[in-house]
Amino acid sequence: MIVFTQANCLVELSAAQRQIVLADAKRHFLGLPHHLQTIELMFRRLRLTDEFGTPDRLPPKPYLREGLRLEALTMLREQDLRTPHKEPKWAKLMPSDGVFGFQFNIDFHPTRRQFLDGDPAKSWATIHTVTRNWSTHTDRSTFPLRGLIPIERDGLLGASRNIGVSSIVSSAIRLHGQMMLCGQASGTIAYVALKHGIQPRDVAKTTARIAEVQTILIRGVGGPGVLIWPYHDLAPDHPAFVAANNLSIKGIWKSDPDSVFFRPEAPITETEWKAVRGRMPDGARRTLPGQAPASRGEAARSNAAALRVSP
Numbered sequence: 178m179i180v181f182t183q184a185n186c187l188v189e190l191s192a193a194q195r196q197i198v199l200a201d202a203k204r205h206f207l208g209l210p211h212h213l214q215t216i217e218l219m220f221r222r223l224r225l226t227d228e229f230g231t232p233d234r235l236p237p238k239p240y241l242r243e244g245l246r247l248e249a250l251t252m253l254r255e256q257d258l259r260t261p262h263k264e265p266k267w268a269k270l271m272p273s274d275g276v277f278g279f280q281f282n283i284d285f286h287p288t289r290r291q292f293l294d295g296d297p298a299k300s301w302a303t304i305h306t307v308t309r310n311w312s313t314h315t316d317r318s319t320f321p322l323r324g325l326i327p328i329e330r331d332g333l334l335g336a337s338r339n340i341g342v343s344s345i346v347s348s349a350i351r352l353h354g355q356m357m358l359c360g361q362a363s364g365t366i367a368y369v370a371l372k373h374g375i376q377p378r379d380v381a382k383t384t385a386r387i388a389e390v391q392t393i394l395i396r397g398v399g400g401p402g403v404l405i406w407p408y409h410d411l412a413p414d415h416p417a418f419v420a421a422n423n424l425s426i427k428g429i430w431k432s433d434p435d436s437v438f439f440r441p442e443a444p445i446t447e448t449e450w451k452a453v454r455g456r457m458p459d460g461a462r463r464t465l466p467g468q469a470p471a472s473r474g475e476a477a478r479s480n481a482a483a484l485r486v487s488p
Contacts, residue, residue, distance in 0.1 A: 249341025250323035268318035275319025276362035278407025417474035420481035441474030
């Protein structure tokens with residue numbers, strides 16, 4: 178792993194300097210398979226593969242675990258997401274401008290060391306604490322649109338690992354799938370901004386434009402939609418997927434605080450139906466039936482349809 182600080186940031190180096198750094202990183206990496214070959218009999222035949230199609234059999238580009246974080250309109254912090262539960266539930270912060278859902282381990286590696294015989298030049302072990310270990314998780318949350326927009330610069334959007342998060346949160350939102358969702362969200366924001374001739378920050382200021390971005394993401398374009406409100410049991414091809422996501426992010430459908438399941442096939446009680454109807458706008462509420470639909474999924478679809486046709 179290459180660690181770059183603010184003083185020796187890779188992007189600030191010249192092309193020639195970057196090649197020197199990356200060549201050194203390759204040499205450093207090659208020490209790992211050599212080490213494995215020499216310490217363990219089962220690894221003696223360990224070899225690099227040709228899957229990358231490169232002369233040295235190494236990837237054409239380095240894998241960067243973290244990047245420079247964006248100073249965004251909003252910054253996700255550990256206290257917004259860290260779960261106090263044994264099983265993750267819903268995060269303290271569920272922003273209404275969410276553009277994709279996520280949940281992961283706070284994979285912030287312990288940095289304290291315990292030297293086993295008191296000699297810093299010899300073997301050591303990591304020290305795990307209550308707040309810094311490999312068993313700490315976030316609750317389920319949704320990433321805010323504002324976390325992709327810089328405070329000052331116009332015409333720029335964050336993506337991949339260059340987003341509005343603290344260093345701790347970055348360790349929990351760095352997986353390839355999450356990064357693809359970052360790019361998809363940023364691309365959708367760019368599309369909406371260009372469509373209306375406005376800046377990305379203007380998208381973040383307008384409820385209608387935020388809703389437009391969210392609807393495009395949830396419905397999907399040429400592929401499955403994005404799970405913005407991270408229910409555990411709603412696949413993108415489920416008939417209630419779009420409705421449940423839209424209603425939940427708007428605050429009309431309230432998630433069960435003790436369950437991350439939507440349970441679309443379960444019956445909806447009259448009390449639940451009355452509560453959901455009560456949170457609907459007046460015009461949409463008047464188009465809804467008084468009697469509860471047969472299931473929670475049908476109830477969500479009924480409410481979503483009423484929102485589309487309401488004045």
